[in-house]
Amino acid sequence: MPGYELLDKKEFSQVSDVFLKSKTLFRMGFENQRKGIFKVKEFERNFAKKLKSKHALAVTSCTAALRVALATLKLKKKDEVITQSFTFVATVEAIIESGATPICANINETLNMDPDDLIKKINKKTKAVIIVHMLGVPAQVDKIKTICKKYKITLIEDTAWGCGGKYKNRFLGTWGDIGAYSFDFAKTLTTGEGGMLIFKSKKKYELAKAWHDHGHENNPKFPRWEDTRKSSGFNFRMTEMQGAVGIAQLQKLNFIIKKQKRNHDLIWKKIRNIPGLKKRIYPKGSEITADALIIFVKNTIKAKKCRKELLKVGISTKILPEAYSWHFAGLWSHIKELNNKKLKRSLKKSENLLRKAVSIPIFVKMKKKQISSIYKGISKALK
Ligand SMILES: Cc1ncc(COP(=O)(O)O)c(C=O)c1O
DSSP states (O other), rough: GGGGGGGOHHHHHHHIIIIIHHHHHHSSSSSSTTOOOOOOHHHHHHHHHHHSHHHEEESSOHHHHHHHHHHTTTOOTEEEEEEBBOHHHHHHHHHHHOOEEEEEEEEEESSBOHHHHHHHHTTTTEEEEEOOOOOGGGOOHHHHHHHHHHHEEEEEETTTTTTOOEEETTTTTTTSEEEEOOOOOOSOOOOOEEEEEEEEHHHHHHHHHHHTTTTTTOOOOGGGGGGGSSSOOOOOOOOOHHHHHHHHHTTTHHHHHHHHHHHHHHHHHHHTTTTOEEEEOOOEHHHOOOSSSEEOOOOOOHHHHHHHHHHTTTOHHHHOTTHHHHGGGOOOSGGGGGOOHHHHTTTTHHHHHTTTTEEOOOOOOOOOOHHHHHHHHHHHHHH
């Protein structure tokens, strides 16, 4: 699971620079007192370099990142943005906040967007697609990118869970036009709350940079209070404390993924021969972040039994089955844009997959005993 397991002196030392040296908590300005220390800027630079891309913008969360990404598209009321049925409610909330209509495509056995269903849902009103690399497994982004190119649609990658993962040797979040990342407390890297955007286009990056800061262009010719502006915007600025933590966390990314992948493989090796389970499909060329290992069992009853037996041996599940209702769009009747029978009927395929899925959480620091407990819990549940 997460960077929070590894918080230590390195993050503390970065944050203490802010309190003891720069004494500046705001990401911009205050040049006379900050002694050249710009933690958020440094985090952005390091993040872009790590992901082999050019333009990174830090924000307050991944929800904010998605909202800022959509702001660069200048969407109108009747425009549609397609995302997938299995995601966190935040993806759809960002679409609604942008003024567009959310459309949800089915997932397939990868538990990410089904490219065939995406094609069926595209029409003249479609302006963007937000794929999700759910729980750190890459979506079939090459196929989806080809579709988006054909229809001239912007591709955004919700990479909340996919930071550091790759598909066909390329980092997740850098395939599409814009990538959005989360650093909330449950994610691979954490800054407590926080997010990042990666842009292909410098123009979109500049638009987003201004929009996330009330439209401020940070024009070097003017002091901030006389700054130039071309658009309105909002405030999604990251603080220097978050930036400082991010710098230290980013240095741990390779280590986190290596350890999680090792634990993922150990768990799978241990449970793979238990009758009655199948692993979620990973598209060929995937380098997962190994945040969780999802298996399909026979039905909902068995999935719930897995959770019950795992809890008995001190292991929880992650999202599936217990938080299914927060992550399946077919159940979001509280969102009026999604509260219709046609949508619910169209998502039957997703529902059938998710109802029999069990997600096993993976940690960086996992003991052999915990892996044996997972085996014990699942084999008892599936007996
Ligand atoms: C797929 C997905 N997108 C977006 C978010 C929102 O991230 P944040 O908590 O940083 O706003 C989450 C959070 O868990 C998520 O799972």
